[in-house]
Amino acid sequence: MTAPENIQRARVARRTLLGASAGGVLLGGLAAATLPTAAHAAPAPRCYTRTEWSARPPKSATQVIAKPDHIVIHHTASPNVTDYSLAAAYKVQHWIQDLHMDTNGWIDIGNQLTISRGGFLMEGRSKSLSAINNGQNVLGAQTANQNSHTIGIEHEGIYVTENVTVALFDMSVLTCAWLCTKYGLDPHAAIVGHRDYNTTECPGDVFYARLPELRDRVAAVI
Structure with a gap:
């Protein structure tokens, strides 16, 4: 040859x-x-840590658990503010933590992650970010009776009749794609609304109706 x-x-x-x-x-x-x-693999989006948004320390130790099998989509049911700045994102994160710790009596903010209306992603419960990066989860308080196997994302605002912002929805896509990659999850099976588990209007009729779109866009990313 x-x-x-x-x-x-x-x-x-x-x-x-x-x-x-x-x-x-x-x-x-x-x-x-x-x-x-x-x-x-979907890259990790920029996530602002608890140190960066000046979180209060938890009342007791955070429990690290095995990886979740579902991603729960929430809305905060707070006002749909038009201040999309990072400062506004930090403000709503403090409001959530104070509500969860002082009113609900939980050890810390209940959810693992929060996305502001300006599209800023923030770490929620203590140790959430390190747990995710290690393919694990922390035991939250975001979905009653389902916290042992779920991870929750709070989305700032109330979406019963109004739509989510483009920045918020786009960051939700990136965040869910990152989580699905980290945990080896199928977005069409793993991404659910809070109302799928508990009796609640969360994450609002409008946002809930867009979950099929969210799943499809996440699948396209990964």
Whole structure:
């Protein structure tokens, strides 16, 4: 075989290998298409830590638990403010924590993550961010009787009759894609509304009606 023929065969073999890998050739008994890869991993969005928004310390130790199997979408039922700044995001996060700790009597803010109307993502309950990055979760207080296997995202505002902001919805897509990647979840099965578990209007009729769109967009990202 001549040198040009060797080069051509090598090129064909390389293209064949790459094409087969992308299409699902078996590797170690599993289809390659089912294996998570860096190319398909959703990057972590910018998340403002508890230190950054000056969270109060929890009343007692936070419990780190196994990874969740569902992502619960909430709204805060607070006013739909038009101040979309980071300062406003910090303000609503303090309001949530004070409500949960002082009125509800919980050890800390109940949810693991919060997204403001300006699209800022913030860490909620203590140790949430480190737990997520390690493929774990923290025991929250965001979905009654379902906290042992769920992670909750609060979305600032009330969406019974009004729509969510573009910035909030876009960040929800990125956040859910990141969580689905971290936990190996199917967004069409994993992303649910608070009302799917408890008797509540949360996350509001308008936002709830957009959950199919949220799931589809997350799936497109990952």
